[in-house]
Amino acid sequence: MGASLVVSGASKAFGGVFAVREVDLVVEPGELRAVIGPNGAGKSTLFALIGGQRAPDAGAVRLDGVRIDRLPAHRRAQLGVSVVFQAARIFPRMTALENVMVGAHTATHAGFLAAAVRWPAHYRSERLIVSRAREALARVGLADWSTRPAASLPLGQQRALQLARALCAEPRLLLLDEPASGLRAAERDELAALLADLQQEGLTMLLVEHDVGFVMRLADRVTVLDLGRVIAEGTPAEVRADPAVIAAYLGDRQGSAA
Numbered sequence: 001m002g003a004s005l006v007v008s009g010a011s012k013a014f015g016g017v018f019a020v021r022e023v024d025l026v027v028e029p030g031e032l033r034a035v036i037g038p039n040g041a042g043k044s045t046l047f048a049l050i051g052g053q054r055a056p057d058a059g060a061v062r063l064d065g066v067r068i069d070r071l072p073a074h075r076r077a078q079l080g081v082s083v084v085f086q087a088a089r090i091f092p093r094m095t096a097l098e099n100v101m102v103g104a105h106t107a108t109h110a111g112f113l114a115a116a117v118r119w120p121a122h123y124r125s126e127r128l129i130v131s132r133a134r135e136a137l138a139r140v141g142l143a144d145w146s147t148r149p150a151a152s153l154p155l156g157q158q159r160a161l162q163l164a165r166a167l168c169a170e171p172r173l174l175l176l177d178e179p180a181s182g183l184r185a186a187e188r189d190e191l192a193a194l195l196a197d198l199q200q201e202g203l204t205m206l207l208v209e210h211d212v213g214f215v216m217r218l219a220d221r222v223t224v225l226d227l228g229r230v231i232a233e234g235t236p237a238e239v240r241a242d243p244a245v246i247a248a249y250l251g252d253r254q255g256s257a258a
């Protein structure tokens with residue numbers, strides 16, 4: 001089961017300008033929450049405050065009640081926060097399976113050590129990693145691609161590969177940064193189906209997304225940021241009808257609202 005995520009009063013400024021300003025966010029266990037907003041709204045910054053790529057100037061981030069906002073990203077990973085970044089962070093010449101195995105080694109160091117203690121011989125934990133990596137690949141529909149070099153996978157599959165790597169760490173909170181970006185329509189549909197499966201399994205997910213249409217059909221609830229503040233929150237239907245949201249998007253140069 002997924003963890004709860006509570007962000008309270010989180011702020012982060014760059015050169016005196018607030019990117020995120022007094023943001024409160026409560027994500028229930030098993031919820032799929034989308035964070036949307038026009039360009040420069042503070043989505044990436046909020047994402048980084050939760051994932052640990054940045055520390056807030058003020059406020060707190062709690063995972064199942066435990067404060068994580070002062071911890072470096074790798075410690076948060078050990079506590080169950082897994083991140084899928086927008087830019088593919090793959091090792092292009094390594095196989096798909098090896099890419100996922102690297103994730104299992106780095107992201108779950110604590111789990112890995114515990115496994116090493118439980119399993120006397122090192123090679124047995126190595127075997128454990130291989131079997132977990134295979135499981136994760138199968139879970140995202142990449143079982144047949146395991147021996148292919150990662151660079152040979154189409155973008156949609158590369159994104160799924162990153163998802164497999166994140167899942168290998170057995171996350172309690174999965175953070176996805178613009179997972180649909182750059183994907184073709186069919187790939188987007190596959191990704192949506194995959195995320196819906198994880199949602200069914202009760203994993204807590206927070207995704208930051210530019211593609212409003214993509215999140216509107218997936219998210220349990222949507223949080224809308226504008227100029228660093230939460231301007232609306234609710235079900236996709238509520239948010240879509242909210243005048244403040246419509247106004248914020250009309251003011252956006254790209255006018256990317258659904």
Ligand SMILES: Nc1ncnc2c1ncn2[C@@H]1O[C@H](COP(=O)(O)OP(=O)(O)OP(=O)(O)O)[C@@H](O)[C@H]1O
Nearest residue numbers: 014018019037038039040041042043044045046210
């Ligand atoms: N490292 C930084 N240094 C200075 N300003 C920054 C930095 N990162 C973000 N900002 C500023 O903070 C604000 C919020 O940026 P952020 O990238 O979090 O928004 P966003 O909603 O993710 O935008 P986009 O949809 O365009 O990616 C913007 O005004 C941005 O210029």
